[in-house]
Amino acid sequence: DVKVTQSSRYLVKRTGEKVFLECVQDMDHENMFWYRQDPGLGLRLIYFSYDVKMKEKGDIPEGYSVSREKKERFSLILESASTNQTSMYLCASRAGSSYEQYFGPGTRLTVT
């Protein structure tokens, strides 16, 4: 079974803090993704990566950056957290030969 894990289930940060969200997958997948999910807006793609050290902007990259130094690990960075970044953050991965994405359990981030 594909396993995608995220570093925290719940996180509370203050405005202006730098926040790191980590995601690890154990299936040697080439592609990894970060989404945020908000009520009424559904899942929106923030960034994705199709290889180590490669990254592409998704639909809402502003205020975020990412890092992929190893194939199994994809980090999302909030440079200076703001209250409008309070959300559920979901990481996903997929193999290069498939479009099926597998999701982690999510991190509920609250910025106060």
Next chain:
Amino acid sequence: EDQVTQSPEALRLQEGESSSLNCSYTVSGLRGLFWYRQDPGKGPEFLFTLYSAGEEKEKERLKATLTKKESFLHITAPKPEDSATYLCAVIDSWGKLQFGAGTQVVVTP
């Protein structure tokens, strides 16, 4: 513009009362349609992939079907444990997954 629309937004069913969820899409050259189940506070769980019109997939009480314009997720004789939000997604023109807003299903005993 690629778009995915799910209906209804919410569905309340009695245990055993079968029903269907709809996912309509506009995307040029469909490369895949996906159904996910999401429980509150958790990540989406992959259910099915459909690739071409006429294709059907089944898993326990769930059956997904696909036409050229839409997909249906049929829930047969649902149980309370089928309560969840069901998400539909398609591969858009850029090769990215585009999600619908989901249908929240509540099954009461």
